[in-house]
Amino acid sequence: MRFLGSANMKLLWVVGFMGLLFCRRTDGTFIREVNVTQEQDLHYTESNVYGYAAYGYGVFTRPLMVGLTLVNGAAAKGAVCLDGTLPAYHIHRGYGSGANSWLIQLEGGGWCDTIRNCVYRKKTRRGSSAYMEKQIPFSGILSNKAGENPDFYNWNRVKVRYCDGASFSGDSQNEAAQLHFRGQRIWKAAMEDLMSKGMRYANQALLSGCSAGGVATVLHCDGFRGMFPATTKVKCLSDGGLFLDAIDVSGRRTLRSMFRRVVSLQGVQKNLPRSCTIRLNPTLCFFPQHLIASVKTPLFLVNAAYDTWQIQASLAPRTADPNGHWHACTNNNANCAAWQIKFLQGFRNQMLNAVSGFSRAGKNGLFINSCFSHCQTERQDTWFSQNPPLIGNKGIAKSVGNWYFDRYSIKAIDCPYPCDKTCHNLVFK
Template sequence: MATIWIIACVAILVMAGGAESSQPECDKVPFTPLPNAVEKGTVCIDGSPEGYYLVPGSGDGAKNWLIYINGGGWCETITACRDRFDEYNGNSRISFSKIPNSNGTLSKAKDFTGILSQNEAINPDFYNWNRIYVTYCDQASFLGDTVVDDGQGPIVQFRGSRNFDALVEELLAKGIGAGENVILSGRSAGALATILHCDGFRARLPNVGRVKCLSDAGFFIRAENVPNADYRDQFFASVIQLHNISSLLPATCTQIRDPSLCLYPEYLVGDIQTPLFILNSAFDLFQLGARVVYLQIILTSIDGKSA
């Protein structure tokens, strides 16, 4: 059984203490699409290439790797998915910022901050590791391999599983398989992807000394005893059906319960064999915010006016 560390936090403030640092706070890193992404179908829901941002490691961090999967929710209907075609979590065309190329053109770029920063004062543990920021744009936590064409608009591509496999192949080609320490991490929907892929990712790296997974704000609770709790059940069930991912969910869950429940981490983490760290706020704004909405609905139904 996995070693699972659960860290509940009220707030996290990361500051460079005391001494000033001459190092910049962040890297501005160019976007790298997966090789032949469109031809191979390793694409976002809108058909643009899946890709990543990479800073090579140096010094004693040269053989260590940190992979960070961005968050961005899930889409449960074709309309909702198409609405994301022009958002950062549905395509790889939107740029975080730009950096100049040698020929005078501009490339997409991402500022690396926090756990990805190159500033040792801010990020002492990982500042010189190989650091990879992964674009999340499949809307199913890197699960799925199908195309939907309802004739009502552009086709929608659900290629999450194919994208994740291609990403690992790309990192293997860059040397991650000979690494000493590797961490797969992510936030929100990317954190759920980290949980879902943790053991499979570790299996692809048999020669790596240590592989661990870090889920940041991705432990979405089922919370059966809160008002309107069935909404999230219905939402996840719709995601699973639309993206056709029932057969791709962990069998340890689907063999003993309805697959519609197998995006809830509480039904997954007990069977994960790879060391897994769970970081979740004790006052998760997303989950507590949803409960506030439910409370307002109840109060409105009681007194006939908004709470």
């Protein structure tokens, strides 16, 4: 792990969780970039930060730790993780004005697209509740502090753990490898369990998710709306989930190939929106870009125009860049050459084209900033802090809150890199 800044800069303190570090210099300023190791599970690291300096708070703030709850009775419905263990979630009850308001956060964490990958995954927290943490920190949009999460801090807040590897949408199995692809059933069982614990009485509800959980949010948004009476205010928020069917640096479509394997292996086809599958093949209908315009429920998209996961795993993965020409650039945007930035600007343009029809609907919202980041609602520094990423004079938390509560219409799209100086860019070792 290395630190950003001058070599002789003394650090007053360093705090971290699972490799994600934030540093404050002795002069009181903050190192804005986030430094993580290449081997880290980026989805999990970003969504579970508790060692944060909060970029301007000036004090260490330890978030609420919330225990694991197994979904009892799920096995009888065939709703199990890859290894057959029970699915799970973390819940912190709301109070006061938020007692009947519910925020459901679907965890992200990539996908498994081959038997071999899924067998490996089932021996991790991404495929088995036996390996899940007994407690996790609630920060960002899950925080219980008004000063960190002004609009949702006193809601019932739930983190649904991700243990199927297909964005809560598969329904199949592989007996030989003892793999259970039951994401769709996990989604249904978890929601039924939460409804029985009071969510059925919600007067307000927000379904959200990060990364693969952001894909799941788009896939299940209208179904979530359908669980509640028409009088319940229901909206959805997809963070870092706008994965694009983009051409990689070798001229191929790495992510399309991966999604094709996920959809086929895990039996996702039957659970994809028919509004899409009557027009396109199932693989393309796993890409949110082909789904968002037909989602009837109000939907908000938070995304970095230069999404670091997509840059590393979709645009310039090692398989597409065997000679490593992109290695330095994908690790740190400051190392990108002019021709590489030009390529990335083309990716940004594709993203803006993908949301053009979606953004015309008054019910929808957007916050697309020109940062090198991925998943910004669960990290406290990017969700709500003294120096958050901004578009105009609005940060992500205020933009989402203004949209959810119908205070303002939010269609915020940043100017292209490098104009935004408020970004909390991710830098990899």
